[in-house]
Amino acid sequence: YTQAYTLSLHDALPIYMAGTMFIETETTPNPATLKFLPGEQVMTGGTRDFRDEDDAAASPLATALFDLGDVTGVFFGRDFVSVTAGPGVDWSALKPQVVAILLDHFVSQTPLFHAPSASGFSVPAEDEDFDDDPDDADIVAQIRELIETRVRPAVANDGGDIVYRGFREGVVYLTMQGACAGCPSSTATLKNGIETLLKHYVPEVSEVRAA
Numbered sequence: 001y002t003q004a005y006t007l008s009l010h011d012a013l014p015i016y017m018a019g020t021m022f023i024e025t026e027t028t029p030n031p032a033t034l035k036f037l038p039g040e041q042v043m044t045g046g047t048r049d050f051r052d053e054d055d056a057a058a059s060p061l062a063t064a065l066f067d068l069g070d071v072t073g074v075f076f077g078r079d080f081v082s083v084t085a086g087p088g089v090d091w092s093a094l095k096p097q098v099v100a101i102l103l104d105h106f107v108s109q110t111p112l113f114h115a116p117s118a119s120g121f122s123v124p125a126e127d128e129d130f131d132d133d134p135d136d137a138d139i140v141a142q143i144r145e146l147i148e149t150r151v152r153p154a155v156a157n158d159g160g161d162i163v164y165r166g167f168r169e170g171v172v173y174l175t176m177q178g179a180c181a182g183c184p185s186s187t188a189t190l191k192n193g194i195e196t197l198l199k200h201y202v203p204e205v206s207e208v209r210a211a
Contacts, residue, residue, distance in 0.1 A: 021107050023099050028159040030183035033084040035159035038106045043076050047161045049177040050074040059113050061105045070094050075178030082159035082178040130166035139204045140167050146201055151194055170206035
């Protein structure tokens with residue numbers, strides 16, 4: 001592959017190319033995580049978060065990334081792949097290796113998942129039971145709509161995702177994934193960003209906690 005550069009609204013971002021295929025890279029609020037954009041759809045629905053090699057066994061691409069040895073997390077979004085490096089890892093050395101694996105995957109059009117695991121998305125189904133009180137159905141619907149329309153798109157821009165995990169006694173439970181998991185600013189994002197937003201639009205919300 002070759003490396004070129006393009007101008008964005010913010011910074012010059014490196015693009016790695018192989019023929020007509022290119023991988024754009026972006027930094028995230030988590031210094032351990034980089035976001036890689038192949039210029040095409042990655043997940044047809046939902047997202048998938050891999051925290052270790054056992055999780056990665058479901059995906060040839062995730063397995064190849066973990067096999068590099070310095071990767072501690074992989075996240076598949078709609079149109080990006082976020083990769084988290086271990087403590088002390090030099091991204092300048094790791095990034096070309098990650099890009100080479102991604103280019104090989106997308107150029108060869110290898111399936112993202114092994115067949116039995118293709119439906120194992122991390123995003124919960126709309127009807128998944130979180131033990132929410134039926135009397136709170138309208139409140140939960142408002143919360144979930146705000147998360148889907150206001151929170152998740154913004155978090156995806158940072159290479160991660162936020163998943164709803166329940167609403168009980170005024171507390172909203174959320175799980176942070178991808179670049180957001182382990183990010184130094186994740187607590188501030190939950191408290192100062194998401195909690196403030198939900199409390200403003202849904203008065204019944206008193207707090208947001210990580211699940």
